Every structure is written in structure tokens, then in C-alpha cells.
Amino acid sequence: MVRHCELCKAKRAALVRPRNRQQVCKDCFYTAFEEEIHQTIVDNKLFNRGDRVAVAASGGKDSTVLAHVLTLLNKRHDYGLDLFLLSIDEGIAGYRDDSLETVKRNETQYGIPLEVVSYKTLYNWTMDEIVKEIGLKNNCTFCGVFRRQALDRGAAKMKAVKMATGHNADDVAETILLNIVRGDIARLARCTSIITGEEGALPRCKPFKYTYEKEIVMYAYFKKLDYFSTECTYSPNAYRGFAREFIKDLEAIRPQAILDIISSGERFRIDSTAKMPEQGLCERCGYISSQKWCKACVLLDGLNRGLPKLGITRTRGKGLANGVENASGGGKLASKDDRSPSKANIDF
Numbered sequence: 001m002v003r004h005c006e007l008c009k010a011k012r013a014a015l016v017r018p019r020n021r022q023q024v025c026k027d028c029f030y031t032a033f034e035e036e037i038h039q040t041i042v043d044n045k046l047f048n049r050g051d052r053v054a055v056a057a058s059g060g061k062d063s064t065v066l067a068h069v070l071t072l073l074n075k076r077h078d079y080g081l082d083l084f085l086l087s088i089d090e091g092i093a094g095y096r097d098d099s100l101e102t103v104k105r106n107e108t109q110y111g112i113p114l115e116v117v118s119y120k121t122l123y124n125w126t127m128d129e130i131v132k133e134i135g136l137k138n139n140c141t142f143c144g145v146f147r148r149q150a151l152d153r154g155a156a157k158m159k160a161v162k163m164a165t166g167h168n169a170d171d172v173a174e175t176i177l178l179n180i181v182r183g184d185i186a187r188l189a190r191c192t193s194i195i196t197g198e199e200g201a202l203p204r205c206k207p208f209k210y211t212y213e214k215e216i217v218m219y220a221y222f223k224k225l226d227y228f229s230t231e232c233t234y235s236p237n238a239y240r241g242f243a244r245e246f247i248k249d250l251e252a253i254r255p256q257a258i259l260d261i262i263s264s265g266e267r268f269r270i271d272s273t274a275k276m277p278e279q280g281l282c283e284r285c286g287y288i289s290s291q292k293w294c295k296a297c298v299l300l301d302g303l304n305r306g307l308p309k310l311g312i313t314r315t316r317g318k319g320l321a322n323g324v325e326n327a328s329g330g331g332k333l334a335s336k337d338d339r340s341p342s343k344a345n346i347d348f
């Protein structure tokens with residue numbers, strides 16, 4: 001028996017939507033997928049007409065679909081956005097160099113310019129060099145901290161007023177769970193926001209906050225989008241991996257679970273007496289920070305001084321340059337005067 005699309009009732013159903021198990025034809029899936037994202041953008045006032053928006057593009061499925069859909073909606077609904085692709089080259093041979101080739105093709109395919117910013121230029125270290133120093137255990141911490149700042153610096157250089165990232169509903173649900181498990185109240189309060197960093201120079205938004213990863217994959221597959229699907233050469237973040245698996249198991253039993261976790265996260269009310277970090281500026285590089293030095297400067301300083309574990313592990317009771325974190329097993333801390341000249345070149 002031929003099953004008809006539950007939406008148009010005319011065409012043959014070609015797929016089951018992961019978010020609600022609706023049987024739909026390809027065209028109705030495309031329209032529903034795109035218009036749900038449009039609705040998210042409109043309901044949450046993610047952009048204003050004339051905004052110059054950096055689309056954080058890794059070449060992976062999420063950000064490739066994001067670049068495709070934002071370009072399409074910008075035209076279809078006349079948002080009046082000035083979009084460009086922003087890629088960070090972390091310096092991972094055999095991984096990021098290949099995915100950057102994909103982003104270069106996307107530049108032509110979507111007709112929006114591309115800006116590439118590298119860790120080597122910003123920090124004078126590539127991830128390959130960092131991994132040689134610190135091994136595979138904490139490399140994701142370096143990469144995540146440096147990428148966040150590199151994206152902000154790249155966007156500022158290009159005079160963007162906003163950044164859009166490909167974080168999807170699964171990512172947000174995972175982050176909520178991780179912040180609960182860690183008891184990280186400050187991050188828990190922030191991670192459900194669809195726009196973050198509004199108090200800083202560059203707000204970031206997540207147009208895919210309610211979009212299921214499986215639907216992004218389906219959309220990219222059926223539309224035959226050009227994206228890069230290889231995992232990072234260096235070990236994935238194992239702790240996050242457990243949360244990811246858990247979410248996937250819940251989704252298999254009850255697809256709505258992903259949206260319910262997000263909704264629960266949004267409804268948390270943080271005790272107003274809870275101590276929250278106060279945002280200031282890093283004394284070293286001027287980047288936004290809740291400590292004397294921002295995390296990137298602490299990590300970079302450790303690398304440049306041959307103490308790469310500096311800033312990775314917290315120990316109680318012993319102060320450090322930025323007053324909160326200390327090296328574990330990284331040897332004696334150098335006093336301010338014995339520091340070797342900084343290898344960093346963090347300004348453009």
C-alpha cells in the first residue's frame with residue numbers, strides 16, 4: 001500500500017521525520033524544516049535588517065546546512081542580512097585542512113565570502129604542535145577555548161555584528177545535562193539562551209536550537225549538500241560523548257525527550273543569591289573574562305612557559321597569575337619575572 005505524505009496528502013511519503021515521526025514527502029520535509037528555522041529566527045528576533053553576520057563554518061554537516069539555509073531564507077524572506085563564512089583553521093593536518101577545502105567550495109556554492117583565521121596566526125601554535133606538548137588527554141580544552149576566542153576575533157576583524165553557529169537541539173540538550181552533572185550553575189543559566197554574549201562585543205546565536213541533528217543529516221543528505229563528515233583526528237571529548245549517547249538512547253525511546261530537556265533547562269530558576277562570575281576584561285589581551293586573565297591567555301602562557309597543564313586542572317588553595325587556577329603536576333610555577341617572552345601574537 002502506498003503511504004501518502006501526511007502534510008500534502010498527495011505525494012508519496014519518502015521519510016519519517018525524526019522529531020515527530022510524521023511520514024512526509026521530500027518537498028514537504030524541506031519546506032517544514034526550513035520554515036521551522038525561519039520561525040525560530042523570527043520568534044526570537046535573532047537578526048535585524050542590515051546585520052553583518054558571520055556564519056561560523058567548519059565544513060561539517062551542521063554549519064554547512066546552516067550556511068545553506070541562512071542563505072536561502074535571507075533571499076526568500078528578504079532578511080537583508082550581509083552574510084559571510086568564518087572558518088577557524090586549528091592546524092590539524094589531515095582533518096581541518098581537508099574540511100577547509102569543503103568550506104572553500106561552499107563559498108562558491110552559496111555565493112557568500114569566506115574568511116579563514118588560523119591558530120598559528122593568532123597564537124603561534126597549531127593544534128598539532130599543542131598535542132605534541134600535552135598529548136591527547138586535554139587537547140579538546142585548548143581547542144575549544146582557542147576556537148571560541150578565534151571566532152570572536154575573526155568576526156570582529158570582519159566587522160560582523162553577530163555570529164551564527166550550527167549548534168543544534170541535541171547539542172543544547174547535551175550541554176544542559178553536562179552542566180547539571182557538573183553543578184555549573186553559571187553555565188546552566190547561560191546555555192539554554194538562543195542568543196549569548198549580548199553583554200559583550202559580539203552576540204552569538206543558534207538558529208538550530210530546536211532543530212534535531214538527525215533532521216540536519218537527512219536534509220544535507222537529500223539535498224546532496226557538500227559537507228565534510230570525518231571525525232577530528234584527536235580523541236573526542238569522552239565526557240560529552242557519554243551525555244551524547246544518553247540523549248540518543250532517550251531519543252530512540254521518545255523523540256520529544258530532546259525538546260523536553262531543552263524546555264526543562266529553560267525553566268530552571270537560578271537562586272538569586274547564587275554567586276555568579278562577574279564579567280570583566282582580560283588584563284593581558286583585553287578579551288572578555290571573569291578572571292584577571294582570560295582562559296586562552298592562561299593556557300597560552302602555560303604552553304609558552306613549557307607548563308602546558310597550567311590552567312587545565314583546578315587545585316584548591318594555591319593561587320596563580322589569574323587567581324583561580326593552578327597547574328597540576330606541571331612543575332614549579334615561574335614567578336612573573338622568569339617568564340619567557342610571550343610566544344603569543346593574539347592581535348591581528
Ligand SMILES: Nc1ncnc2c1ncn2[C@@H]1O[C@H](COP(=O)(O)OP(=O)(O)OP(=O)(O)O)[C@@H](O)[C@H]1O
Binds near residue numbers: 057059062165166
Ligand atoms: N573550525 C571551525 N571554524 C568555524 N566554526 C566552527 C569551527 N568548529 C566549530 N565551529 C562552529 O561551532 C559549531 C559547533 O561545533 P562542533 O565542534 O560542536 O561541531 P559539530 O556539531 O560537528 O558541527 P559541524 O557539523 O558544523 O562541524 C559548528 O556548527 C560551527 O558553527
